[in-house]
Amino acid sequence: MKLAGKVAVVTGGASGIGEFTVREMVEEGAKVVIADLNDDLGSKLVEELNQEEPQVAYIHVDVTKEDQVENMIELAVSEFGKIDILYNNAGIGSLSPSAELPFEEWRKVLSVNLDGVFLAAKHAIKAMQKNGGGSIVNTASILGHVGQAQTAPYTASKGAVVNLTRTLAVEYAKDNIRVNAVSPGYIETPLLNQLDEAMKNHLISLHPIGRLGKPEEIAKAVVFLASDDASFVTGSNLLVDGGYTAQ
Numbered sequence: 001m002k003l004a005g006k007v008a009v010v011t012g013g014a015s016g017i018g019e020f021t022v023r024e025m026v027e028e029g030a031k032v033v034i035a036d037l038n039d040d041l042g043s044k045l046v047e048e049l050n051q052e053e054p055q056v057a058y059i060h061v062d063v064t065k066e067d068q069v070e071n072m073i074e075l076a077v078s079e080f081g082k083i084d085i086l087y088n089n090a091g092i093g094s095l096s097p098s099a100e101l102p103f104e105e106w107r108k109v110l111s112v113n114l115d116g117v118f119l120a121a122k123h124a125i126k127a128m129q130k131n132g133g134g135s136i137v138n139t140a141s142i143l144g145h146v147g148q149a150q151t152a153p154y155t156a157s158k159g160a161v162v163n164l165t166r167t168l169a170v171e172y173a174k175d176n177i178r179v180n181a182v183s184p185g186y187i188e189t190p191l192l193n194q195l196d197e198a199m200k201n202h203l204i205s206l207h208p209i210g211r212l213g214k215p216e217e218i219a220k221a222v223v224f225l226a227s228d229d230a231s232f233v234t235g236s237n238l239l240v241d242g243g244y245t246a247q
């Protein structure tokens with residue numbers, strides 16, 4: 001088991017990529033704090049995964065609120081004794097021509113996708129320093145590497161996450177804290193359910209591998225980066241995108 005004895009916090013852990021990563025982490029032996037806004041999905045997941053023994057805990061967290069983020073990290077320590085892994089995964093999208101985009105919408109996306117990553121990393125790092133080290137994985141995106149029309153705050157936030165990852169990696173390597181990003185291509189999650197069939201087929205055509213990704217394929221990459229298998233990997237960005245950005 002790749003994460004035996006480890007304690008992880010997963011933001012946005014109730015749905016999509018986050019949910020599958022929680023499952024994979026538990027499978028690999030970790031105890032996991034699931035942090036999300038969606039209490040229904042979060043509690044269902046806890047009920048399912050705790051049937052035999054307590055392996056996960058749920059906390060309602062808005063990652064844009066520093067006091068809530070601080071409580072989230074404290075819960076990992078009080079419930080499971082420490083924090084070894086933070087997976088910064090909570091994120092939202094936005095679709096609008098830039099010139100029509102209300103400033104509030106711009107701020108909202110930046111706030112969840114970028115401020116949320118910073119705040120959770122800030123508080124996790126303090127706890128990891130006391131614990132002798134740790135591993136942080138941030139969800140960026142292919143759209144942190146290439147542009148796409150009508151997604152200005154999303155692409156800006158994800159590009160920023162890629163470079164924030166590098167800075168945190170450089171800054172905290174001395175404390176044995178590794179920081180990496182994973183950049184998924186289009187993945188079949190509730191975030192994409194809003195799209196019609198024609199749009200989905202268009203997206204498929206953009207991936208040389210000829211299909212969209214599955215959330216479990218991102219979960220496995222995250223577990224690799226979080227685990228000791230990646231002990232010499234820090235400041236990196238792992239593209240898991242079916243070749244989207246290779247062309």
Ligand SMILES: NC(=O)c1ccc[n+]([C@@H]2O[C@H](COP(=O)([O-])OP(=O)(O)OC[C@H]3O[C@@H](n4cnc5c(N)ncnc54)[C@H](O)[C@@H]3O)[C@@H](O)[C@H]2O)c1
Binds near residue numbers: 036062112192
């Ligand atoms: N699905 C894709 O194609 C794709 C591609 C590249 C990157 N990503 C990124 O992967 C991450 C997960 O996306 P997903 O597709 O699984 O989406 P999703 O909507 O299924 O899951 C996102 C989760 O984040 C939670 N969340 C949203 N705002 C929050 C907040 N302020 N505080 C706490 N939790 C919050 C939601 O409740 C939800 O459970 C996001 O960062 C997204 O940008 C997704």
